[in-house]
Amino acid sequence: MADSWERLADGLIVQRIHLHRRELEDAVDKGAAECGLPAQAAPLALISRPAPPPDAALPVVAAAGLLPFVTVPQQIGRATDTGPLAAPARRVAQALTADGLEEAVAQGIEAVCDASAWWVGAFGVLRHLGGHHVHIDDDVTDIVALPPLTDATRAVALGAATRVLRRRLQRAGDSDPRLRTAYCRAVTEAIVTEAGMPALLESLGELRLVDLVANALPWRGQFLKYRSGLGAGQVE
Numbered sequence: 490m491a492d493s494w495e496r497l498a499d500g501l502i503v504q505r506i507h508l509h510r511r512e513l514e515d516a517v518d519k520g521a522a523e524c525g526l527p528a529q530a531a532p533l534a535l536i537s538r539p540a541p542p543p544d545a546a547l548p549v550v551a552a553a554g555l556l557p558f559v560t561v562p563q564q565i566g567r568a569t570d571t572g573p574l575a576a577p578a579r580r581v582a583q584a585l586t587a588d589g590l591e592e593a594v595a596q597g598i599e600a601v602c603d604a605s606a607w608w609v610g611a612f613g614v615l616r617h618l619g620g621h622h623v624h625i626d627d628d629v630t631d632i633v634a635l636p637p638l639t640d641a642t643r644a645v646a647l648g649a650a651t652r653v654l655r656r657r658l659q660r661a662g663d664s665d666p667r668l669r670t671a672y673c674r675a676v677t678e679a680i681v682t683e684a685g686m687p688a689l690l691e692s693l694g695e696l697r698l699v700d701l702v703a704n705a706l707p708w709r710g711q712f713l714k715y716r717s718g719l720g721a722g723q724v725e
Contacts, residue, residue, distance in 0.1 A: 495652075502612075505697050519532055524616070525616055526632065527632065527633070542603075546600045553601070558604050558649065559604045575606045577642050582602035591668070616698050622693075622695060640689050641698070644706045654672040682706065683709065690702060
């Protein structure tokens with residue numbers, strides 16, 4: 490059931506981006522304040538295209554079910570300078586690969602972490618056009634601060650990297666101690682992150698951005714709306 494909800498969440502974020510392609514493209518010519526963003530996070534910078542992943546990383550990413558997660562930013566991202574969310578996403582990858590991993594796995598983790606910054610940035614750009622994640626009919630009118638966007642990027646990157654490691658363990662076995670260590674480190678970091686998730690989601694506020702973050706990371710609130718049939722789960 491959790492795997493099915495995972496696929497549903499993956500499909501919904503891709504669908505939502507394509508449904509709002511025009512709004513995303515229109516936003517690149519706007520200032521940060523016009524999109525409810527902090528001054529350090531101009532829309533054009535938030536949707537800057539990550540560096541293309543090496544070919545060797547793609548089978549690892551595909552095995553985790555995250556190929557669309559990585560390819561969509563390549564298809565519709567803008568070729569601009571690195572955005573403000575790229576560095577925190579890359580730090581997640583560096584922390585999980587610090588003890589060394591098979592090169593293709595390490596590259597796969599880097600690819601999904603880089604893509605995570607784009608997804609948070611893209612939904613951050615669209616945030617001012619959406620409704621509150623609990624009170625869906627209430628428009629979002631406040632300006633989100635940079636720290637919640639940074640924390641959201643870390644959470645999404647951690648969740649995506651954990652998926653890569655989990656699927657690799659499931660397919661290749663647990664004989665590689667470096668792989669086991671990286672996975673245990675990811676699980677531990679998710680446990681630490683969980684305590685701040687409710688406050689983070691409330692600070693993000695908007696339905697699509699909250700769904701992206703809440704469903705990315707293994708924690709007690711993951712897929713909660715699908716389990717309860719409330720909010721976004723009921724709408725979808």
